[in-house]
Amino acid sequence: MSSDDDMPLARTNGNLSAPTISKAEDKAMDVDSSAKPLPFPMSVRNGPVDTGDSAHVNGNGKRKSRSSISNVNYQELDSDEGPSAKRPRKVDPDDSDDDVPIIRKNRLPPAASETAVAEDSDDDQPLNARLAKQRQSIEKHAEQEAKAINAKEAKAKKPAVKKPAPKKSTPRKKAIKEESDDDDVPLAGAKSRKRAANGISGKGKGKSNGVKKEESDSDEPIRKKVKAAAKKAKEESEEIGEEEDEEEYAWWNAPKKDDDSIKWETLEHNGVLFPPDYEPLPKNVKLIYDGTPVDLDVEAEEVAVFFGAMLHSTNNVENPVFQKNFFNDFKEVLKRTGGAKDRQGNNVTIKEFSKLDFKPIFEYYHGKNEARKARSAAEKKAEKAEKDKMEAPFMFCKWDGRKEKVGNFRVEPPGLFRGRGEHPKTGRVKGRVLPEQITINIGKQAKVPPPPEGHKWKAVQHDNKATWLAMWQENINGQYKYVMLGANSAVKGQADFKKFEKARALKKHIAKIRKEYNKDLKAESMADRQRATAVYLIDKFALRAGNEKDADNEAETVGCCSLKFEHVTLREPNTVIFDFLGKDSIRFYDEVTVDRQVFKNLRVFKKPPKKAGDDIFDRLTTSQLNKHLSNYMPGLTAKVFRTYNASYTMSTLLQDLKVDKNTTIAEKIKLYNDCNRRVAILCNHKRTVGASHEAQMEKLGDRIKGLKYQKWRIKHMLLDVEPKMKKKKGAEFFELDPELDEAWILEHQTFLVDEQRTKITKKFEKDNQKRQDDGEKTFPDKELKERLKVADELKKKLQKENKTKKVEADMKGPTVEKIEANIKKIDDRIRTLELQAADRDGNKEVALGTSKINYIDPRLTVVFAKKFDVPIEKFFSKTLRDKFTWAIKSIENEDNWEF
Template sequence: MASDSSDDDVPLARTNGHASAPRISKAADRAMDKSISKSRPGPTGVSIRNGPVRNDDAMDIDTSANGAPKRKSRSSLGQSVNYKDNSDSDEGAPMAKRQKARHQKVVSDSDDEPIAKKKQNGKLPPSIKETDLGDLSDDDDEPLGTKLAQKKASIEKAAAKEARAARASDAKAKKAIPKKSIKEESDDEPLAKPKKRQSNGAATPAKKANGVKKVSTKKEPDSDSDAPIATKKRVMATTTKSAAKPAAKGKATAAKKSAKFEKEDSKEGGEGEEDEEEFRWWDAPKKEDDSIKWTTLEHNGVIFPPPYERLPKNVKLYYDGKSVDLAEEAEEVATFFGSMLHSTQNVENPVFQKNFLNDFKDVLKKTGGAKDSEGKKVDIKDFDKLDFTKIFEHHKALGDAKKARPAAEKKAEKAARDKIEAPYMFCKWDGRKEKIGNPRVEPPSLFRGRGEHPKTGTVKKRVMPEQVTINIGKDAPIPAPPKGHKWKAVQHDNKATWLAMWQENVNGNYKYIMLAANSAVKGQADFKKFEKARELKKHIDRIRADYTKELRSEVMADRQRATAMYLIDKFALRAGNEKDTDNEAETVGCCSLKFEHVTLEDPDKVIFDFLGKDSIRFYNEFKVDRQVFKNLKMFKKAPKEEGDDIFDRLTTTQLNKHLSSYMTGLTAKVFRTYNASWTMSSLLQELKIDKNISIAEKIKLYNDCNRKVAILCNHKRSVGAGHEALMGKLGDRIRGLRYQKWRTKMMILDVDSTQRKQRGKEYFQLDSELDEEWIKQHQEFLVEELKTKITKKFEKDNEKLEAEGEKPLPAKELTERLGAVNELRAKFKKENETKKVEAEGKGPSVEKLEAQVEKLDDRIRNLELQSADREGNKEVALGTSKINYIDPRLTVVFAAKAKVPIEKFFSKTLRDKFKWAIESVGDDESWEF
């Protein structure tokens, strides 16, 4: 669908003044063809590398929730053995906990290789063909990259066939419906009314000028974001959040207007909710006006952080070796820095230090400055002379003391805190009680940011009520602000889904109090997202055919747009928005790629290296279609240089406008959801599940499909710092179970010595992995484990007695209980000397012991599957695909078909989030994406 834009009066490019020509002559096309290698290209459409590039030091550091760096993981071999697997996968870890990465050198023979000029800081990750992800074919040596590319090609071919069939089915259905009822039918569609079509059946194209990208210093709003009322006009047209349906009769209890809710109704865990029936919005009739989010809304406002508590008089900030006195506000800012000295990746960052010092000096200026012990002013201007050690030691001591408190004291404190916060945890939304995600206003601190953010270290000021806007129903009581304060504003915008909003001072971003992920509003937003992706499958073949044709367009803007669509569709690149680089980390996406972000290697290899979303480094190598390779080379043609846009005649807005001509509401990000869900659907349908295999084996089959989706859709992660230690733990647990199985078999001989002759010597042989040294180490671990277990049980019993007002157990009781530890140690010693194991338990028999061996075999097999699964997932982010891009109904259907509990795939949090998918599909195995 070529653009009919004019070539006249083309403005200069956004960067360095190097713009692409508005049109591409046939001579230029032929010249570019000659410059490309004639060697035969390989398969296209999949990454040929697995995992982003990371510096060695970045891979060695992990950050805990409080920012403290953890030590590099070490192998468990040769150390005390620990079989407890209390380390969860980090698939769903928040982005803020991931580590930044710096650019590294790539060795290349290309003539066009800006990446190769960068400083080498580490090694490239393993090639995808070196990573074992389970065979896609049984008996050949074809590289995995080739197999995945072929698999993706076959899936796309099937998608085209499905799209044609779906459109034919829709056309047939509409012909069968009387004209008067067509409008009613379209109202039930998950998306908007059908677009007008051209005579050939294609969507009417959006006309676009062939202009060069203009300078933009504002970030384009996401289509699904809730803007403050001041900016609502410019984003209202793109708002796509789902509406919450007022409760149907019998579905929810009508709410009484009240400033505060009953305490019983606000308890965690759902206590007090028996009176309210569940609101099944997926069964409720659809709203006529989708823009109206609520009719009535009541809530109790927000929770502000506690006021600052001053340091003891003996805890001071030191400057140039001397203690200084500070005003309360300045002391609080100094405490922000001093309390995070353990976070070396922040406090040792020169940019962090510079921004902190500038803000600290501003606060000092406003509050009278720093003074020495004699009351004389101290001019603080050199960061290196500041000493926060005493502040850090004080906060560390407080933290250690807090952790060391008895469990009963911690529990009582939590109960008291929950009681205070309970009224703020829920709201009344159209008469229903809905959980609020997080009603707390962010506390003041130092801004950290992600990646190399230019404002890292800036002071995040305390948010006051005068900065907070409340959104609430017109007839609802307005929450009272803290005493002596007032709200910035109170509004009644029933087209917004936020309850409260304020603007933070660092980046000027708006922060919102929203409903929880399991709320009806959030669920409907998820539902609409996946339904939009399902609708895309009806149009995907035409879209791909059109952009494939336009890859050869004579109009530069159309060729750039087609190339961007190819990259977004094939490799799951984000569209990318223009950013204010003075105030934000310079993260980019497809439309905002620059000259230096792309390296080309003949005949068809493209290397991408840039900071993507959340400042996570995106490094990958792709095999692309020959025409796409040629286009990218053309877009980088001189006089373009570093800093220039590759797609200088394309913006995300223009791209999304073009996409919406195919389907209402279609944007570039829908392709990520569609490709992940369609691919997962295709892979799951190909599975042939043997009824006799275990649940663990069925889970692994599902994870294998998820893993392929993650690779095909480019959802990757670096190997976690704890991966090696976790795999060591799993290996030790497996060896421990094998040792336990061997002991159980030896007990069979103790019960009936004739079993050796009947079963043969091999049955009773020790596993080859279990040598004498490891056995002694393991036995000592079992002894220490028993000791710890007995001690903890004793302490817990005493805490319970104290809570009930009774006298605690004497110390001699613990000594008596620990006698079992000495008995176990003596038992192991005897076994090692005699090479015999006495049968344990009441009435041991050969049959009972055989049953124990079978159970141990099952546990070993399951752990081995788990170990293989984790190893395969070490560089692939399964959670990203499963939570955000794969339609959850696919998982529900697979669980029903395979007879696997849904709990094996979705955690409690995800089951709440995807309750609509679980209950709307139920046991219907016929549902398809």
């Protein structure tokens, strides 16, 4: 492997590592340890920072601990478009942490050894050791498969081996050779050629009319058909936004374009939807400063409302950084708009945040929200219809004559920036985006959407190599925001397809890459050794590569290549502790076991005079790393490893499943989720146990116990119909489940009666609302009392059963067969819920969605569902089925598709 010593240094700040590592120095780093190395590679902990007296080899006794946000988001935007390398983060406006208690947000995921994989096993081996062993087995399988793929490709490319000329042992053979014009071709080959020349096939004479046409010629009619179809679609296209049904565009079956960089030929759309203008506060609602109500310019008042309306979000408004940033921006707005005045018009200088009182603003908006919740069904329906009508023109665009859904056509409203994790700019004012800041991208022949009256667009361009429709730059981080097509669009589907195909292509290179980086872990060159160590960590632990940051203007988030001295702690014999702010300013904390050589290397990279603030990989940058990886495979970058590892692992696990004809759908779903869970653990996709998890599990447990009680009652109905069944079935069959004690039964019976009352009352209210909406007279209250008698009768019936210990069969025409069929149905429901409970409990510390949505090839899920007759709806929600239409449809006729 060539050295990178002649390359420019990756970093120049702090203490720089030596360019080479001598064998003596390498040996000196291998400190003897009596502890047995833990199995690797594996995450051994993802929990609170250890404050005990563990043997940390860090060169620095203390390690700064940060608070944490619970859920790490591994979602990425795979695009290279736009004027900036920075990509906007898609944020669901309804996905807010505001109502989550602070104590929950500061908890970290527990140890991986405590992470339950919900499956039966009598193996005494710890979970970490089992998973590490399994991972090594999967990597060995990947190596063998890579060799097989490469051997097959090499064989296909290799020219046919010429057979030796016939031996000159007989005059007859010599004569034949002399008569032949094909001296270098075996006899059989010469005959075949002559037959081909005469129009004779190898298996029969006179059947061929000539040589087969070239493939390029046969493709020509297809190209013409595609062009004709596109032209026809364009001619028949309707106005944007109409709700006509169109035939689905099966892009996965379409011929590949000659120029893949051209994204569209024609593009029409209606621009973006701006948020409503600010509505000033009533005159009696004021911001109060030091006990004095103050008047503000409408722009400053709006900023005050941003803070006042969110007083319920204590995690934000009580955060000192949030307060400081808001107050600084608020003062700037005040200065620009004339400041604050009291009722007499005198200037009021706002100097201290602590003297501001936002309660009147909060109470006003809280009242508005409560009134909004109290709207009638008819009002909500009318408001939704009005909203839909306003949004309809922006929801769709015409892309090469096809109607495609636009993803995020709404311009972000102004407000206070919250950020994620410990973002240094949290609380700053997000300005209102004006048309003058927005660039429109549209086809040359299309009508440019008009900007709001009195405004103009920043620019209009016709870039058919870009997939965005509109773009602007936000004022907080200077990031570019893009209006893109929806997740179910052809463009997004093609991007997903390319991502997973690139990961599939890595299969044939992975063995070589792993072999070479394992070799370079001991390289003399510091640059080579750092690069090899970084690739190891990225491959084994799904670390992001990391990019350079502008510390003054961005959050100090890091990845593998930008790790600093203080982000890595070493513990003998082979445990590495990572603690840093990762993507979206979310704390990444994990303890992992590594190969001993990797442990030694990290010690070398942290060797004095390195200290806090210095880079660990100081002779490596992300761009250098990706450039090196691209030598193995075009387009290969560090992030492809996450997709490959997740998909390949899932593929291997699914292939090893044992499913028979007696396996139920619920059991198949659990088997799939068990594989998904293992992928999430192996790929380090952890999450904090949700605050509501225990309550949800308790509720699920109560549902199971409720079904067991129901089964017990139905069994006793069997005795009511046929008393002899007690002798036939045995007394044990009719015994109460041990989980159900008398106290629980009484509580459950009360619940059943109350539930019945609630259902009846809700149905009554719904019926009355419908009659009112239809202009009919509502039911009187006595109608409700009459209906509630059903609940009263249920209460009496249960009380009687408690006394007599007998249950009367209450079904129509009760028979033994009917009752036994009901018992079986209840058993099936209990089994299904128990599987769900085990599944949910196993998932409490593992983020299955991260891998399933972003990193596991969706075609693996489709193949599993198809192979084992499980409805795809059991794995993909409606949104995901739309997103992965290409995966569902592209292999529907393939029975042997493999990742």
